[in-house]
Amino acid sequence: MSTQMSGLAIETAGLVKTFGETRAVDGVDLSVPAGTVYGVLGPNGAGKTTTVKMLATLLRPDGGEAHVFGHDIVREADEVRGRVSLTGQYASVDEDLTGTENLVLLGRLLGHHKKAARERAAQLLEAFGLSDAAAKQVKHYSGGMRRRIDIAASILNTPDLLFLDEPTTGLDPRSRNQVWDIVRAVVAQGTTVLLTTQYLDEADQLASRIAVIDRGKVIAEGTKGELKSSVGAGSVHLRLRDPDQRDLAAELLRRALDAQVQPEPDPVALTARLGTAAGEDSAAEQSARALGELARAGITVDNFSLGQPSLDEVFLALTGHDTHDTAQPSEDPKDEVAA
Amino acid sequence: MSTATTTESKELAPVSAESLAALLVSEQRPPRPSAWSASMTFGWRAVLKIKHVPEQLFDVTAFPIMMVLMYTYLFGGALAGSPEEYIQFLLPGILVMSVVMITMYTGVSVNTDIEKGVFDRFRSLPIWRPSTMVGYLLGDALRYTIASVVMLTVGIILGYRPDGGVAGVLAGIALLVAFSFAFSWIWTMFGLMLRTEKSVMGVSMMVIFPLTFLSNVFVDPKTMPGWLQAFVNNSPITHLASAVRGLMGGDWPADEVAWSLGWAALFVLVFGPVTMRLYNRK
Helix, strand or coil: CHHHHCCEEEEEEEEEEEECCEEEEEEEEEEEECCCEEEEECCCCCCHHHHHHHHCCCCCCCEEEEEECCEECCCCHHHHHCCEEEECCCCCCCCCCEHHHHHHHHHHHCCCCHHHHHHHHHHHHHHCCCHHHCCCEHHHCCHHHHHHHHHHHHCCCCCCEEEEECCCCCCCHHHHHHHHHHHHHHHHCCCEEEEEECCHHHHHHHCCEEEEEECCEEEEEEEHHHHHHHHCCEEEEEEECCHHHHHHHHHHHHHHHCCEEEECCCCCEEEEEECCCCCCCCHHHHHHHHHHHHHHCCCCEEEEEEECCCHHHHHHHHHCCCHHHHCCCCCCHHHHHHC | CHHHHHHHHHHCCCCCHHHHHHHHCCCCCCCCCCHHHHHHHHHHHHHHHHHHCHHHHHHHHHHHHHHHHHHHHHHHHHHHCCHHHHHHHHHHHHHHHHHHHHCCHHHHHHHHHHCCHHHHHHHCCCCCCCHHHHHHHHHHHHHHHHHHHHHHHHHHHHCCCCCCHHHHHHHHHHHHHHHHHHHCHHHHHHHHHCCCHHHHHHHHHHHHHHHHHCCCCCCCHHHCCHHHHHHHHHCHHHHHHHHHHHHHCCCCCHHHHHHHHHHHHHHHHHHHHHHHHHHHHC
């Protein structure tokens, strides 16, 4: 009850899940305020899906506890199931059935009468731009269509909490933007969303708070601003005309930007990671200043680009290692049991 | 998948934000469906799958026809003098054997389904937990009924004449389908327990072949050695075959019917809870 008063949709303490030797989730503490999008960011195998599966009552935790709207996920699993909805990385509708059949099936399972279930299915298909594909089997849908029918199935009854487990993995940029629009519309109606993603920009676009998890542990948590300032504002990539000028350029950048500068394998390229010590200047302002300095020193820049911090950079900043060497065997618990 | 994504999403109609918002405005959630209604909905799903992939009815049509023809003409002359004589004895038995054999596909379909994401969605719904499994079995009960009707039709064409008339035949089929529904809980258990479709098939064969052949389906057990008689006379398949044979033959074999239903209840009571435990732990 107390959690409901404090407006938390999810509250976990020391949540643990092990598969054999692997501690897939190793003491996760989360507090997700109701009515917001909360991003869980991490590479493959970090424990994101396992955490979501526990919160959605699909897996039983091996340690710690979790409450969803004040209900214990183990002892009051049925209460939790009544308030949450899950959209996996995989299409979690029946591929052999048509779009309409899937939605009517779920509508019936959620307690709608036949007529109401049919109406709701038709309205959802219409709203999601799937009316033309309503009578097609889902296995003939494109990736973008699958995500849509999947999300439509998840909001048949507007849930209080929606789990979106990597909703845009494998989608092209256009379909990805469309999924983001859907998420925004869902949140605007008061649903809390827990979004897991491997993409920093996705968390940046949608989430108000973000937890970064790695090897089953939360390694950073905060608002987007807090997280970014811990990582830096991004990176500047430069290609010079003359490789002999590279050392001088690196030195100038280091002084002008207070940035870490790294030479690249290419003898004319270098990368500067923008720090936070440069004050409140935006990354663009900092880069403009840096280019000015280089021009004054007579260094010709052939190519210049400014990149947002990538997940790799977030990880490097937070953990000192990059995403590739964190990879555990698999995110999917079934495989892990089999392993 | 990725190539399909890029080509098709271009023509995909846009998401309509207003109608989406209108849909999301929380209305009163309907009350949860009853256990019966949820199970029937899953049964409807099984029927839809048959509708989309009618080829899957092959095992309940072609296979039973083959069984009747094969055994009638293979053993008929030797065991009863002629196939026409033999089929009077054989048909109820071969009906039991074939339908009980078909039950093992339940395990395979459960096993292939759990690999798919839709299973997670079902498990995250606030519904009566066993309804997913009961739904499979209700769909399968339909398949068992189809197989029974097909075999009876073939049998009657070959000269089988049930003395029990329409009522006896219907009672026999009803008992067989009810027993098979209960027996299938063994396969839902294996479907959830074993890792691959192949291992489910393998285990099913190991159970089903001895169980169905070591019975009174083909011959009277009196000629068998004593130790085998002990097994055969107490096998649930023997009780069921005797009960179905009796019902279709116009007797009312109350004790055999009771034995069959007793075994059926036992299967549900033992394998139902084990299935549900596995389902919840998956």
